[in-house]
Amino acid sequence: MEANNHRHFILHKPYGYISQFISNDVKSHKKKFLGELYDFPVETMSIGRLDEKSEGLLLLTTNGKLSATINSKKIEKEYYAQVDGIITSEAITLLQNGVEIGLHGKKYITKPGEARKIESPNFKARTQKIRDERHGPTSWVSITLKEGKFRQVRKMTSAVGFPTLRLVRVRVGEIQLDSLVPGEAVEVRSLLPFQH
Template sequence: MEHKHFMIYKPYGFLSQFYSNDSKQQKKKFLGSLYDFPEGIMAVGRLDEKSEGLLLLTTDGKTSDFVNSKKVDKEYYALVDGAITEDAIKQMSEGVEIGFNGKKYQTKPCKVFKLEQVPDLPVRSKKIRDARHGPTTWISVTLNEGKFRQVRKMTSAVGFPTLRLVRVRVGDKHLGTMQVGQVKPLDTLGF
């Protein structure tokens, strides 16, 4: 069987799945409404409903397992509430304690830095509060683990909650100039 691979710019408000049999989720938005994906397609990792950006899709479970096994870097741009301090950036980069599955979890060291310019990203479908409510800062966070809502929990742990979260890179695959909801078929994921 020849496997199929895709990159998608997951929109804000969509779940990282293709459909649901759960009656509670029938009003939710699913990736399957954006493109005619082949049978057996799966998301490589996930982005929560309020996160957006690069999501890789494949019919190859081995590739999915490899990417999710902490061997591949994932880079996120996070808009945080407040003027983030160098100390907060240092704490995040060295690892912070977050809650995960009802237990305390120490995140692994990662690369975190303040972006000097506002990233050129499509406007989000849901408005984000503006500067009248105080300063905000864009940061880059690159990690190779992926606990549930990890980046959001990390920024909150250092006192700067995330207002917008966009995954811009997985390994050597970049979001680039893709537009929200755009799907690009790939010959290979190349991992």
């Protein structure tokens, strides 16, 4: 039990939302922020981020120290990516072993991780259509990382010839997205096992 009564949340971030609560950018008046989804306390911050076009599990807390702890640890994050084309076993092997991506204008080799082809998950249809089926088949891959470089999963699947069409984070450590629907937030007593 925390002495200072911090609050913690698990959110299914929908497509089209930014992983922030406010912005000083005058051009951002058309952007959608997390505060529109739930009545979060003023001090709430997201632990890590998902970009505007990505969906799925996002942890939130009012405890800045906890946020820093989770971000500094090499916590596993699992993503389901819908990719353009039927992904090959060769591409899966490359994803597992590490691929070269661009990062801040330099070349970067991703660390080895887990990757496997999966059946189509039972996600709700996205608010913006992925694309017309006439443009060819798609497939799904699970990618688990302990690092979180900018747009890493998208860059990795592109590097092996299968660009990402839809990206959903389904797990952070032992915390699962489970049956949360897009836009749904649940307050939890703790973010175990990250807290002690």
